[in-house]
Amino acid sequence: MTDTSDVVLDRLMTLHPKVIDLVLDRVHRLLEVLDHPETRLPPVIHIAGTNGKGSTLAMLRAGLEGAGDRCHAYTSPHLARFHERIRLAGTLISEDRLSDLLAECEAANGGAPITYFEITTVAALLAFSRTPADWTLLEVGLGGRLDATNVVNPALTVITPVSMDHEGFLGDTIEKIAAEKAGILKPGVPCIVGPQDDAALDVIEYRAARLNAPLHIHGQHWHVSEENGALVFQDENGLMDLPPPRLIGAHQIQNAGMAVAALRLLDRAQGAPAAMRDATWPARMQRLSHGPLVEAAGTCELWLDGGHNPAAGAALAEALTRLPPRPLHLICGMLNTKDAAGYMRPLAAQATHLHAVSIPGEANTLSAAETRAAAERAGLTATEDRSVAEAIARIVATEPDARILICGSLYLAGRVLRDNG
Template identity: 65%
Template sequence: MSQPGSDVLLERMMTLHPKIIDLTLDRMERLLAALGHPERNLPPVIHLAGTNGKGSTQAMIRAGLEGAGLRVHAYTSPHLARFHERIRLAGELIGEDALSALLDDCISANGPDPITFFEATTCAAMLAFSRTPADYLLLEVGLGGRLDATNVIEAPALTIITPVSLDHQQYLGDTLPLITAEKAGIMKRRVPCVVGPQEDEALAVIEARATRLSAPLYVYGQQWHCFEDRGRMVFQDENGLLDLPLPKLPGPHQVQNAGAALMALRVLGVGDAEALTRAEWPARMQRLRKGPLVEAAPNAEIWLDGGHNPAGGNAIAATLGAMPKRPTHLICGMLNTKDISGYLRPLVPHVASLSAVSIPGEAATLPASVTSDAAAQTGMVAVEKASVLDALRAIVAAEPGARVLICGSLYLAGQVLRENG
């Protein structure tokens, strides 16, 4: 009998625990023990937490390491088009046969015991990473840090905390210090930690934990600086100054993410700084240049971004503000767990209209009517549309050369990437 495909096995994993999110490490530790503790047989780990910028920072570090000829594993979530995107083995996305075999191993080892989808799939990733040689493993936190399924690494080579802001309050706490304490839970005794730009109250939490753990800190604005100057990126730390091209990923916030990635490479003493700036990462102000959506609006400039919280809205606003002037229209779909007003408010000065859509197939989607109403309350011109394609056609019928940004959710971005090929 042939082995079931990964889609079937992933669906089976969804049934093993009634809650999608249930933060604890007990179930992880039990299954990892049953699998022979693969988390103890990994390459040096770079562990990343934060509210925004984890994926981009990870992609830049990977580009810098691979540019120096190193083999790099990477774990990230959520995926956009296919689950396989979450597990990268020595530079290549995991193949279907390998993924199916790993998932089957984890289901067999777990038996009928409760375990969440993310925990089970993280165990599968750990198993994969332990079986394939590499020089480094980039490990991105799923949610929070202290009780996240990835936080089973006793002694990583380095931890990184990207900017922390309010998000997932129902799981992490309703204040910035509480959320930061959860994120800072990945810090380990005497393990260096690179810290991206933070609010003062967040940084105070990180610094207090670093003191307790005797963990060396490399903090933005203190041990390192990174900024744009005359179309170049300038990085400086105690070891000197680097003058580099701007990151390929657009937006002022990506300069700061690149700075954190550069500081990580400098702490580790490895990597190619210039290769780091050439990193790509989908759905982070990604320009769509081909596919059905582009064909439907050949004179438009179409962008895609998965940011979904107030900090993400601020980052998009800064990016739009730095772009050449062009009438800009949003096509927006969001989840009902997000602060939609906080996300949209920074965007108001930069956009001409918003077309609201629901996210098909997502139980937690905000109805288009709710998104439209929220946008109207911020002062935007807002309409409801049945789909992204319908919204795009309506926008370019009125303004053929518009800039169109599809935004509001990684789940919407994933659907767009799947449908656009």
Template identity: 70%
Template structure:
């Protein structure tokens, strides 16, 4: 069902011919036109990184809210509804408020050229500037240095989660170039929590931090995290924490939890146990138990994940290796901008087959047959299907007790979650 906010968002898409055009000039212009809301926010935690920034912010939010604090949150992209991108004092923005704030920004922009992400980011900052809260959590959309969220002069804290190769067409072809873009969120004198990094990326972050006088709180140097005997063990100079394992599944969530705990310690706020046990972040190895898809194949163990780059493939492969033995099949759809071979190779040893689908309504989707060919190259028995429901039906007919993972893109995950909502 179309809403008022849908209509305005559609109009906003027409304000710039490109989806992504990295520069901050248009953002600064519109921020000034609406009264510079970026200077009126509760203390900001600003996160960048290739993988894990959303999960890490979800854990920081859980920790802060577990201590009774109120948080604004801005993340992207959304999965089922745009409203997911903006939380105000802990609650998703409602339709009337979203429509009003988008309308206000559209009018203030006065028909000038601006991208969809830029104008909606300004709308989020404006909404958050008007409601009291204790903290603001901002996730970069792409990169960091020229990202529309990089307009906070003095955040309370920055966070850089693991960096890997992705979005080369915008951020550069090497880890050093990409790390330089991500490290653009560092600010003079502002502490930065740094998750595990390749040496090439870490050198760039350290050099920029040194130039800016930004203290680093780096994994492996200033804080350590590991799983020991079914518990999460975190240690820094303040002391040791012995906690339950994260409720978000996957070995990589141990390191994300470590970064979240380091952030909460740096802020001197939050509940550490709540951070790791109460986080909510859909489409990251999410078990689907209800909805039309789950109901259509009651014997199937159904999972959903939106990861889409080689590092995500490694995390998925590692997680599948820890699950109880069960024939595992993929339903996969990807965008044509992604390294599909790099994504599938780490997963291939853990699965029996892949059924490829095109992502509905996405101009940049890989054709299903192209995905299937890439899967065969990675050593996976591959087929195609017209959509996810047909793919699941075919798998369930052959293997009614199988494990099925729908994967390859957040856009595909969003289509699945919209069917549940």
């Protein structure tokens, strides 16, 4: 009997003592054993950055599909099931195919050290090499220069806004982090550059100049804005009036701009309306509309967001201003690798209260007590709860017309989506 994908994934977790170990040697070794599937992919669009990678990819995929093309897509992390990471020609990978691919990569690896992300990335590339499609959309997992996805020769790269995150792996300054993200640039390959801090942009421009990689930079070569409820995009080819993005928040205007800039460059501008209208991206200001947690919330609104760094906190705070006023309660759980107080600080002016929880099943979770302490440092009134369900019950009992936002981590968001069916 063939092992399920979960069984194989559990075994793959044991092949390396570290979850993250940023070198490319192990990936190149396994790709060579498998006869280099990374050289047989449909044209690749490679996306790096700190915030907005997934949303930009979702809009770009919707736009390309709206133009009639078929897209592979690789994203991480998953929320409820690993299968979410691999989309083959528009459809999530099946259980049978995923199990077979993982087993094939496990056998080819021969028990050698390799991280979970590295070997599963190779499995995705192998799947993409065997399935016809028009495009391959790859989201960087961490950084760019030494990320396991950085083994391709892309047709286009995209660098979304760079900000402070993962400092222990990428560096403790915006310049160092930008240098890691700019590691996806390739000689002569154009790059769409989203809004950037000046210091980050300087690094990206320096790297691009050395590689003769043409840049298409927000604010210089293209502009995007929201005007009278519409999205307005302009570049040297002219003006486009589009529907507003389906995804909520001012930061999604920027992400939409990057997607449209890419569609223009790929000669797929006819897909831009679909990019705005059809894109979905779970746990990014997602309103939950059904399930046991929604039922428990009663007349309260229940929202979910997986952002987890200070820039994401600021974007979330802005997005909340676009909603009709309601008392706001945060249910927050975070990893101990994040700047928790920095994430929460932009939200302090809007939230009535923060309910701190730990993330079930995550070894690197902050405890509820640690999350509460971070909230208090950020200027929030906070208490501890044993679970999301307990926090919802407490809020409903005291403020039945509240807006409840579960936030702070994609890992918490994934647990919520699984628990909520």
